[in-house]
């Protein structure tokens with residue numbers, strides 16, 4: 001499925017990290033992009049960069065996607081645009097013992113990572129099915145393949161994203177709509193700042209460049225792959241945890 005036939009893409013969480021790279025790479029390939037985020041300054045800077053470098057259209061929306069009324073309004077605001085590609089990238093993680101996390105924070109995370117992704121997928125998939133073309137890229141995580149103590153609820157949201165994406169990939173194929181699930185490992189973005197809060201980030205090891213995640217994902221999308229795990233090390237982790245170890249063993253080992 002060639003991206004060259006696509007005119008407009010939406011990238012949620014385009015203000016930072018992996019989403020920002022999606023905006024830049026898609027603009028570079030000639031797509032017009034609609035990017036969301038909460039950080040207005042970062043979005044405006046991105047808008048300027050895209051216009052100067054690539055000369056495509058870019059529209060930015062400052063929107064907190066943890067609030068259902070905002071998601072509804074966002075869908076209404078973009079209703080005039082024919083969206084060919086939806087990149088459900090906005091998301092965040094929470095790292096701590098489940099009982100030490102604030103319930104409100106967990107609920108917000110489920111809203112963004114699960115509910116908003118589902119609402120947007122449902123809305124735009126329907127339109128794509130009517131037109132018999134389009135694509136959805138959902139950003140999951142290698143954490144979505146395993147029960148992960150301390151990333152407990154976050155990993156569970158990403159398991160949802162993985163399973164929904166694959167089901168949609170199989171369902172929407174016949175309508176000419178392609179769905180790709182991207183499952184990155186640790187990547188150099190602001191993700192860990194938010195997830196770990198005051199805890200030491202250095203313990204997490206080497207981090208992948210987000211551009212690598214995105215260029216690989218777009219290549220996988222064009223090859224109509226259903227799943228993309230960037231990097232050999234991450235693919236090895238997924239393979240070993242899924243095929244060779246039991247979920248119970250992984251959970252107990254990771255709990256320390």
Ligand SMILES: NC(=O)c1ccc[n+]([C@@H]2O[C@H](COP(=O)([O-])OP(=O)(O)OC[C@H]3O[C@@H](n4cnc5c(N)ncnc54)[C@H](OP(=O)(O)O)[C@@H]3O)[C@@H](O)[C@H]2O)c1
Pocket residue numbers: 012013014015016017018019036037038039040042063064065066089090091092093112139140141142183184185186187188189190191192194
């Ligand atoms: N980095 C990793 O190691 C890693 C690994 C696997 C999967 N992922 C996934 O990759 C995706 C992108 O994260 P990232 O690593 O690029 O982290 P990031 O740099 O923190 O970017 C997260 C993006 O999501 C947006 N976002 C978060 N909460 C939001 C909310 N309530 N409403 C609207 N937008 C919101 C942020 O917007 P604002 O900053 O403007 O609020 C930002 O644009 C996430 O789904 C994450 O789970 C990341």
